[in-house]
Amino acid sequence: AQSVTQPDIHITVSEGASLELRCNYSYGATPYLFWYVQSPGQGLQLLLKYFSGDTLVQGIKGFEAEFKRSQSSFNLRKPSVHWSDAAEYFCAVAGDPGANNLFFGTGTRLTVIP
Amino acid sequence: GAVVSQHPSWVICKSGTSVKIECRSLDFQATTMFWYRQFPKQSLMLMATSNEGSKATYEQGVEKDKFLINHASLTLSTLTVTSAHPEDSSFYICSARALSRANVLTFGAGSRLTVL
Numbered sequence: 301a302q303s304v305t306q307p308d309i310h311i312t313v314s315e316g317a318s319l320e321l322r323c324n325y326s327y328g329a330t331p332y333l334f335w336y337v338q339s340p341g342q343g344l345q346l347l348l349k350y351f352s353g354d355t356l357v358q359g360i361k362g363f364e365a366e367f368k369r370s371q372s373s374f375n376l377r378k379p380s381v382h383w384s385d386a387a388e389y390f391c392a393v394a395g396d397p398g399a400n401n402l403f404f405g406t407g408t409r410l411t412v413i414p
Numbered sequence: 415g416a417v418v419s420q421h422p423s424w425v426i427c428k429s430g431t432s433v434k435i436e437c438r439s440l441d442f443q444a445t446t447m448f449w450y451r452q453f454p455k456q457s458l459m460l461m462a463t464s465n466e467g468s469k470a471t472y473e474q475g476v477e478k479d480k481f482l483i484n485h486a487s488l489t490l491s492t493l494t495v496t497s498a499h500p501e502d503s504s505f506y507i508c509s510a511r512a513l514s515r516a517n518v519l520t521f522g523a524g525s526r527l528t529v530l
Contacts, residue, residue: 304457309455336521341423341523342523343418343420343507343509343520343521343522343523343524344458344507344509344521345521346518346519390457390458397517398511398517399517399519400446400463401460401463402448402458402460402519403457403460404457404458404459405457406455406456406457407457
């Protein structure tokens with residue numbers, strides 16, 4: 301059965317520090333992987349996605365993620381966090397690039413302290 | 415860019431009443447819209463997929479008579495929670511896919527339903 305695990309429910313980092321949000325997935329076929337960010341009062345915004353090719357993908361707002369098939373992971377990283385990055389982050393997997401059936405993780409809430 | 419609007423963003427209703435939530439694509443035509451439900455501290459769960467002009471496809475375990483979905487136009491899908499009960503209280507989120515951008519999903523900001 302498919303599943304997405306985000307082990308960290310809540311992470312607090314200082315502004316300017318680096319960030320890594322973990323995501324592990326279980327999927328029976330070729331996974332299409334996504335990271336979304338949800339800010340209060342706003343819809344989920346796509347940060348980046350991995351379909352194939354280079355396993356290090358660059359996204360918006362300075363985020364990147366690395367697909368590691370051997371570890372079934374798709375961790376999100378940012379070298380220097382800004383206060384505006386405080387939000388809820390969701391990792392998701394689908395069986396097709398159109399994301400017809402997105403399966404989400406439980407999310408990681410990021411708090412940024414000055 | 416593509417924008418999806420959900421209305422209302424927050425609704426409180428009495429048990430036994432029905433509530434309608436709208437999902438509109440403001441600047442594009444959405445052939446497909448998805449409805450999700452999010453419980454506190456849990457992930458978004460896909461409830462149903464709706465295609466314009468046809469019946470919605472519901473995920474296993476979702477009561478189609480309870481959650482009525484209508485996608486009557488290329489810019490509007492509605493979710494009606496019929497005879498709502500406190501256990502239906504949740505955060506409902508829609509997403510839409512444009513006809514011309516098959517691999518792009520745009521999400522609404524969500525609608526929080528509280529049933530008293």
